[in-house]
Amino acid sequence: MSEGETIGPLLSIEDVKVHFPVRSGLMLRQTGKVKAVDGVSLAIGEGETVGLVGESGCGKSTLAKAVVRLLKPNAGSVVFEGTDITHSSSRALRPLRSDMQMIFQDPVESLNPRQSVRQIIEEPLIIHREGDAAARRRRVDELLERVGLPANSGEKFSFEFSGGQRQRIGIARAIALNPKLVVCDEPVSALDVSVQSQIVNLLLELQREMGISYLFIAHDLAVVQHVSDRVAVMYLGKIVELASAQAIYKRPCHAYTKALLSAIPEADPAVERERILLEGDVPSPINPPEGSAFGHRISHPRYEETVGMNLGLVEIEPGHWVARDPCCLSESDWAKVQSLPVSSPP
């Protein structure tokens, strides 16, 4: 945005793959690989929140780490503000680190118990040589107030706080350098509902004030739908549906999205809903089925057709992308997308 050129997305990743080797035997020879992320393309605009949902083991967190280059993808590209950072060294990445930050699920494990809260929040400022000691001190006080922690919190230790307050410390650390992108990996999953809504509100406020973009990962579809502009549904290392938060909720196309939505227990006993019960578990990413992974799980009669088929995303409606997979679409949707070309969302 600063250079006045065409406003591209803040971050775009294309066809990113992250594979982990599986080693076994006496010589620890590589005997296979876990395809944790297997060809994902995604773009995040400025001030936008993209939600990412999926069951455990589908590759959400691995993707998050690849996005901020805590992991190096095996293939594909990660472009942040027009700079290709796929192969950047950690030294080259350092100046960019102030623009991308992360908030983690477990505030206990992600905060150093031997540092005071002030030290924790000050650390990014020191690393990036922001201001002198007095300026940093003022900045930390400002941050504490901004995230709603008592003024005397700086001199305490993280274990003296409740779960929600610890998450506030993590947020203060993440926004200390005014980042452009914050990757939130299950930031509210460990919290009680009343605290969860406090943290969600705080994240939304910060976004309005500072124009932060979020990649928001959670397994709770209701929370994700609430905070996101667009939602990506991930299954076994691939995105199977990507659409605006409204569209995902009002008109889910992929059978897996439908099942996920129907599995959320509705806090209203008066509502009788038809529940789609999924049998079985997510297949192993070590030996994924050759065809449609979801079609295989539900033993769809058209599974055989999908072996060798390109199951990439197609744009079924403007801005609504779904995997071109006969096992996972309704008859009418399949008729609609059958002839459409597979491409990756811009």
Added chain:
Amino acid sequence: MAEEDPAKAVDRQGDKKREPGSEEILRVRGLESAFDTERGVLKAVDGVSFSVDRGQTLGIVGESGCGKSVTAMSLISLLPRPAGKVLKGEVIFKGEDLQKVSETRLHEVRGGEIGTIFQEPMTALNPVHRIGRQVSEVFRLHKKMDKKEAWEAAIEALRMTRIPSPEVRVGDYPHQLSGGMRQRVVIAMALACQPDLLIADEPTTALDVTVQAQILDLIQGLQAEMGMAAILITHDLGVIAENCDVVVVMYAGRVVERAPVKKLFANPLHAYTRGLLNSIPRLSLPPKSELNTIPGMVAPLSEMARGCRFCQRLGRRSSLGDERPELREVSPGHWVETCPECCGGEARESV
């Protein structure tokens, strides 16, 4: 309602009107449990009463630290010793007070007549034994079967929880199974002896929503088949709404509201219940809108007020002062802690 004499209603705390033919399986009255700590004796459960009928599911909901799990542990005398102990109260299970029975009898009850499922299946299973051995142990202990019979029975128990090819799986170790499958093994162990009561403490919290739906569906199905009663402890109001008949809402060791599920969701009377219900993000809310929150935080146990504890959280003064608000039946089956500041609508009028 107004025609009920409130004083009489308070006396019947822990009772409830039963339809003819339904049989009360468990009645808890005035349960108080505490822990001995460096900071003195801390009461985690402070006078909890409820009852469960055969075939019924009672939900206990509340935030972490409200005493849900301690209540469950107290029922079957499983509080960590020597720190934890039940101070007061009755736990009448099929006419017998479990607080007074011998340790031998308790051994029979636990796992035999009362089955339990806990949150994390990995900690409930022994990692170094095959699951078959762990499930068959229940049969050997409670049904006095020999090794071979018990092994066969274990396969059947695993089949009942719809584990695919149980005759193969029975030889697996816990780490070889997925989270959902492990929880099925725990359910198989809990239900092996066809208990009269199942206590499930956050049975699906560690699982994905899709697997959660499978497991809850399974528990419901088996419960209907066996006519078993259940106590389902969770912090998820959605799970409560879909699986329970009666709900107990706990806050800071006390019951603040107790009602049949439809009544509770249609007409929550206590401010805390309303706060909980309002803070859930619902799919029907406009995206990115501000969510309702409950201000403040639960006070530490050592600083808990004697009066209304929700008023304490909100930093306001209850007009009852230090007096504990009574739990009263304000309409049939609907009980609420009657702090004038915390309960609204018809409850306030009847106070």
